[in-house]
Amino acid sequence: MGYTELDQLAVNTIRVLAVDATTKANSGHPGAPMGLAPAAHVLFNKFMNFNPKNPKWLNRDRFVLSNGHGCMLQYALLHLFGYALSMDDLKSFRQIDSITPGHPESHDTPGIEVTTGPLGQGFSNAVGLAMAQAHTAAIFNKSGYDLINNYTYCIFGDGCAMEGIASEAASTAGHLQLGNLICIYDDNHISIDGDTKIAFTEDVLKRFEAYGWHTLWVQDGDHDLQGIEEAIQKAKDIKDRPSVIKVTTTIGFGSKLQGTGGVHGNPLKTDDAQNVKKSFGFDPDKSFVVPQEVYDLYGKHSSEGAAKEAEWNALLGKYAAEHKAEYDDLIRRQSGKLPEGWEKNLPTYKPTDPAVASRKLSEAVLEKIHNAIPELLSGSADLTGSNNTRWKNAVDFQPPVLNIGDWSGRYIRYGVREHAMGAIMNGLAAYGTVIPAGGTFLNFVSYAAGAVRLSALSRVRVIHVATHDSIGLGEDGPTHQPIETLTHFRALPNCMVWRPADGNETSAAYYSALTAQHTPTIMALTRQNLPHLQHSTVEDALKGGYVAEEAKNADITIVSTGSEVGICIEAAAYLKKNHNVTARVVSMPCWEVFDAQPQNYRLQVFPDGIPCLSVEVLSPMGWERYSHEQFGMNRFGASGPYKEVYKKFGFTPEGISERAITTINIYKGENVRSRVNHEPRAKPEN
Amino acid sequence: MGYTELDQLAVNTIRVLAVDATTKANSGHPGAPMGLAPAAHVLFNKFMNFNPKNPKWLNRDRFVLSNGHGCMLQYALLHLFGYALSMDDLKSFRQIDSITPGHPESHDTPGIEVTTGPLGQGFSNAVGLAMAQAHTAAIFNKSGYDLINNYTYCIFGDGCAMEGIASEAASTAGHLQLGNLICIYDDNHISIDGDTKIAFTEDVLKRFEAYGWHTLWVQDGDHDLQGIEEAIQKAKDIKDRPSVIKVTTTIGFGSKLQGTGGVHGNPLKTDDAQNVKKSFGFDPDKSFVVPQEVYDLYGKHSSEGAAKEAEWNALLGKYAAEHKAEYDDLIRRQSGKLPEGWEKNLPTYKPTDPAVASRKLSEAVLEKIHNAIPELLSGSADLTGSNNTRWKNAVDFQPPVLNIGDWSGRYIRYGVREHAMGAIMNGLAAYGTVIPAGGTFLNFVSYAAGAVRLSALSRVRVIHVATHDSIGLGEDGPTHQPIETLTHFRALPNCMVWRPADGNETSAAYYSALTAQHTPTIMALTRQNLPHLQHSTVEDALKGGYVAEEAKNADITIVSTGSEVGICIEAAAYLKKNHNVTARVVSMPCWEVFDAQPQNYRLQVFPDGIPCLSVEVLSPMGWERYSHEQFGMNRFGASGPYKEVYKKFGFTPEGISERAITTINIYKGENVRSRVNHEPRAKPEN
Ligand SMILES: [Ca+2]
Numbered sequence A, B: 001m002g003y004t005e006l007d008q009l010a011v012n013t014i015r016v017l018a019v020d021a022t023t024k025a026n027s028g029h030p031g032a033p034m035g036l037a038p039a040a041h042v043l044f045n046k047f048m049n050f051n052p053k054n055p056k057w058l059n060r061d062r063f064v065l066s067n068g069h070g071c072m073l074q075y076a077l078l079h080l081f082g083y084a085l086s087m088d089d090l091k092s093f094r095q096i097d098s099i100t101p102g103h104p105e106s107h108d109t110p111g112i113e114v115t116t117g118p119l120g121q122g123f124s125n126a127v128g129l130a131m132a133q134a135h136t137a138a139i140f141n142k143s144g145y146d147l148i149n150n151y152t153y154c155i156f157g158d159g160c161a162m163e164g165i166a167s168e169a170a171s172t173a174g175h176l177q178l179g180n181l182i183c184i185y186d187d188n189h190i191s192i193d194g195d196t197k198i199a200f201t202e203d204v205l206k207r208f209e210a211y212g213w214h215t216l217w218v219q220d221g222d223h224d225l226q227g228i229e230e231a232i233q234k235a236k237d238i239k240d241r242p243s244v245i246k247v248t249t250t251i252g253f254g255s256k257l258q259g260t261g262g263v264h265g266n267p268l269k270t271d272d273a274q275n276v277k278k279s280f281g282f283d284p285d286k287s288f289v290v291p292q293e294v295y296d297l298y299g300k301h302s303s304e305g306a307a308k309e310a311e312w313n314a315l316l317g318k319y320a321a322e323h324k325a326e327y328d329d330l331i332r333r334q335s336g337k338l339p340e341g342w343e344k345n346l347p348t349y350k351p352t353d354p355a356v357a358s359r360k361l362s363e364a365v366l367e368k369i370h371n372a373i374p375e376l377l378s379g380s381a382d383l384t385g386s387n388n389t390r391w392k393n394a395v396d397f398q399p400p401v402l403n404i405g406d407w408s409g410r411y412i413r414y415g416v417r418e419h420a421m422g423a424i425m426n427g428l429a430a431y432g433t434v435i436p437a438g439g440t441f442l443n444f445v446s447y448a449a450g451a452v453r454l455s456a457l458s459r460v461r462v463i464h465v466a467t468h469d470s471i472g473l474g475e476d477g478p479t480h481q482p483i484e485t486l487t488h489f490r491a492l493p494n495c496m497v498w499r500p501a502d503g504n505e506t507s508a509a510y511y512s513a514l515t516a517q518h519t520p521t522i523m524a525l526t527r528q529n530l531p532h533l534q535h536s537t538v539e540d541a542l543k544g545g546y547v548a549e550e551a552k553n554a555d556i557t558i559v560s561t562g563s564e565v566g567i568c569i570e571a572a573a574y575l576k577k578n579h580n581v582t583a584r585v586v587s588m589p590c591w592e593v594f595d596a597q598p599q600n601y602r603l604q605v606f607p608d609g610i611p612c613l614s615v616e617v618l619s620p621m622g623w624e625r626y627s628h629e630q631f632g633m634n635r636f637g638a639s640g641p642y643k644e645v646y647k648k649f650g651f652t653p654e655g656i657s658e659r660a661i662t663t664i665n666i667y668k669g670e671n672v673r674s675r676v677n678h679e680p681r682a683k684p685e686n
């Protein structure tokens, strides 16, 4: 639509800001912003609806920079369009405590939707954002109220295109026919190692066609603003498929090193930077300069965005009058708070209730709460019958045309795509109106480690329903039996790992996971049946650890989690009967929650004076924090019926008793100090 | 050619054995073996060269069952062809300590090339096996000696096809034009959740075409033995591309539940099993029956295989005479032993040598040893210049037609495909003639967690060169700064994590990694420069932990790794000067190696009587095993110049000193017991 010199000036302003910021930081990636400036200019200025004064406007178009290392592109745009990101913030690029870190972080910076940088994640988040839009629209839009109709735009590069997680997500998006998703592939033939011809020679568009995507190609992405606009418009017009637009660009456009790997991850040399500025009509001796007419151009678009939001708010006002319940629900969902009284639906259990696998206890929770929490979207990576993640009358989230579900469906069939599931859930959560829960075997949450880490870093409420949580899965054997997995995720900051021992603890796990607005949860659940503990309560379990079997003048504390707590309680009885040894048993379903309890409570649970033995059929690593001796798995498991596997490794009342006696003997006559009895001083400052 | 009733009988024998074994185990997956029996029969009996009496014959064709849950297919074949896998072994399917575990494990079972089950891994291993073949052939084949010319065959299912790791590996194989790789895609339209139409509707063959593969389709994989044979033959005839043959099959063929998810992961009901046997002409009341003519048919093929090996051995004998050096090298490589004296090439350093980043120290090692260890194949997931994994005169491993390397090249460009890199390295190592080392940032080894786990489980020598190992990478920020990563891999059994502090320790790390024939290693290396320690030696470092700075009458032990050891030594000086506190400093580059030292040595390093503070800029989890107080990162890092990041979190001589004094005060007046002073009793029996 009649691109002028002003458009070109805007494009070049973005390029020069990327040069200046990386130069000042002496670090960062100028190449991608310089190559992508034309596409980003057209996308942001011609297509995207947003209001920089309210970056959280629900119906805004979402933008994801999956090649997050190119974030100076995004920071420049946010600044120029008038988000709360100042010129000083650009000058603090990649500096401590700035809001312009080396890769974009959603919790740091207004206008950043999701945290990207680890390649492939952003692309997959975008699929999640688009799914959330489709679902939210299906739930809330009414005749005359096209309330939720935003698009999700994503830019990704060769690196993202090579990552398996993006392949998984692209296949998913193709299956789901997400017409609201438009991705721009920055085809610049360069990755860090140089020309992509050394490792990446596939036909990317053909691959996306195979997934069911609509594909387009803009051959001169450096100059053809009109072509970029036409492609995006065509992509918007295609409603029944996601679109990918290959935009062939020159990395580091304008630099002497343009089109080479040299401009990917290093600031330009001084003379090159000056040269770039000169050739773009900027003063080579000045930095961080924005022509007023560029501010004005973008300011105009932002004003239009603000007006659109105002219009939308008016529509929402009418909606509130006509559809009160839906309106209230939509507002509440955005607050992150759950419906009042939802927790009354959590099942509780008596010791006399029959033994049940915790994966089934989890299913019972979902069955009871899914009506009360309409924003809960469950799903599984092709293990529905094993994860027990689907409530009985669930409808699948599917494109209606397939006749096997619809967009309002709350059960997602992720396919055998654990990593994409993790990242799609991050995108779903980031949209702001749904809470995703997804199932796989605990061992295969490791496939999604990259995404789980970003759940934690970007502080989203995502629930991993991780069943088959140990050697207790039995016959599938060592390839499927996690050993290191809980240690891994317990070591991850801002991630809760729950391993409930029975029904009440499972309900507590869900309470904790669902009310943790800014923390993801991994719920480790058994395949095998577990008895309900004599003294468990939801309330006690919500302290993360509690005394499951108290005993006066005890000789030892035995601490355990999940499926081993019941066996430890049996061991305590065995010790009393056979050895006249008194053991107390602590159940500790969630370390992170326990660690947050007051010190006096923690010392009640782990008192001074007697040693503590920890028992868990997983890596013992980390248990040294609570116990003096550790009984765990320092090797891989075995394939066989689970009771025999437990026996093989000694996780029986007898085996545990033996180790308890050894523990007592080691510390006999010593003034034993509780492992939790130390000042929590030697920690880093936050 | 000319398939008879005997062929059909053999096919049905495989099917019935799969039914019997899963029935007896009351567990397992009959569906895939029943559907795949025709394709497997043709592949094994018409094409594959192997000698069951010597499953390790170097030039055997390799077979990988990527959908490892269908392993009864493979176990049945191994039994029928005469491998050391008896009928009793089949009867012990999925039982404790059998050689027929729930998923195939290479170290358990003769004839199993790689450990599979976690989906997508086997497919990627197959790519590695094919790469190793191409490389080994390029190195050892001579005019008149086509010594190494085996094929790699792989069967994979819908689950593998959905996994991102397989997409990465397929793209890699297409780029590399691996004509020696033939994959059979079991297109049965069923995965665990049921019909693949609910989540997986892409055009798989078109996707593989996009990767550059040759594609074929056998439409009636249940009956068309001739068609299967023709397809495999065509695939063999195409030499410049890998081939994928889509074989459309009926899962659980013969069962009443055939073609449904019901037959995927559960044994058949009794009447159904009887029915299957009846319809295949077997006695419904008998189990584990093999008609003698089937044994004879397969025995004939095995004899031909044995004859082929004999012929090959004769050729090898001539080769030994004509190409003595190459012959010796080939034999030595297969033994797993390194060339004598190779370790003399490891660089050593004096304290006065200039400070260097350990990623550069690693590069120096590779530069010095690559000539001495010709089987070492380095590479990187598109971070060559950052990982410093490439020696100066390295040749890329590439198809010669691209003119950017050749098959003899020893540097692999993995692309941005960390997970596939991990699994390809497992395949490379499994071939038996090469040692793979691959680089990425430590944080992104997590993307490969599924593959690293299988390196450890299947006991292969694989080296992960994991640079940028902490907040010390600086500006890239929290998305790239590992926190939980070392804890994760330290908790993984049979995996060595090395985090060297200086040059001598880096040499030790390589010595340890390269001589650990059955253990993978993750080498955590810095981006930032490190001083060489005053007292480090390769010999001391090879104990995993040692006293880097001893002090008499010390008040405290400070233990650390990698980049923090030097800072801790500065802290000790600071403590002496400013607080008259005496600290001794322990460097502990590898826990796994240290834990294997005698108890008296470990107590020398961590003596009773004084408390210990651990310092590492990563999750402190696990350090409780050695230290009384832990100074680490309980949160994510920050984007900024690395010295400022270290300062922000207190990892400075002052900050460490402060925590050392706190530690001393906590334990003042106590009879402090060393954390390593306990009987290593409370462990599971192996
Ligand atoms: Ca690129």
Ligand SMILES: [Ca+2]
Pocket: B157, B158, B159, B186, B187, B188, B189, B190, B191
């Ligand atoms: Ca299938």
